[in-house]
Amino acid sequence: MGTVEWSHLPEDVRPLATLDSEQRIAHIRAKRWVDYPHAARTLRRLEEIYVQPRSERMENLLLIGQSGMGKTMLVRKFERYSSVVLKGTGTFRLQPVVVMLMPHDPTAPRFFLQLLKAVGVPPMDTFEGSAPRETTVLRVMKDLQTKVIVIDELNSVLAASPRQQRQFLQLLRWLSNELRVALVGVGVPETRHALLSDDQLRSRFMHLELPTWEEGADFKRFVTHLIWSLPLRAPSPIDSARVMQLLVGRTGGITLGVCKAIERAAIAAIRSGSERVDYSGLQDHDVWDGLEAPVAAGRSRQQDGRR
């Protein structure tokens, strides 16, 4: 079989279609990036945050979206874009964008620990006592020439007491003023509440939302590109209205659900030999195991009842 047969696939994916089933399944399970307009827009806003000159008043960003919408993937992509390695006599690294995970306990020592972990500073080098000190953090951030600190899962701070939350916001303000770095907070929609109690910080955060999918041209394009990235040997007839309805309805428009359902259907298609994802394949119970949004599941049952 020649690769020309797989003309339904983009050229760079065609060679993958020649691989055996298990190799193709492994490829389907691997992470991939599919572009879409809201992602491109978010990356443009992140880029703006990144290129702003250092000042007393940095513009910050709060990126919000439902769980599974692809926020972490987006900020990791942003981090990769901006990573620089300078090669001189030795190799030293600059880390203009640091992506860290918000600790559950929002105290300064915990936060610093996470921040240093995110830049790969071994704890032994920095913690003479038990907790990293402000001076250490300032030195490391200056050495790495960090311009943007991305705090993923910022919503974790909402679990802390109001007093702890206020102290944490003070800490953020200190970081931003002392280092002149821009802050990017990432979290579920409730994260908005986390910044409310600090007027100054609140006014310095631009809000950007990654909305859930709705049926339409953008969604159709996203699903089509996703399918094209999978090495199936037959073309998948998935751009019909009923397929779009099924995907949006069952997942509640969450990217994770859409991607997982299609990946499972694609793996099943390789195993069965049908080699394509279609409406009936996407109706299989196994495809949806654990993926349905509770509200969406209720809604789709109602719709089924009406039909």
Ligand SMILES: Nc1ncnc2c1ncn2[C@@H]1O[C@H](COP(=O)(O)OP(=O)(O)OP(=O)(O)O)[C@@H](O)[C@H]1O
């Ligand atoms: N642009 C994309 N291309 C391909 N797959 C994507 C994309 N965005 C999201 N996904 C899929 O959705 C999954 C969830 O993405 P991610 O973990 O970034 O979501 P999240 O918004 O950070 O969720 P949470 O709030 O729960 O942390 C990914 O593992 C991937 O399967």
Ligand SMILES: [Mg+2]
């Ligand atoms: Mg995430």
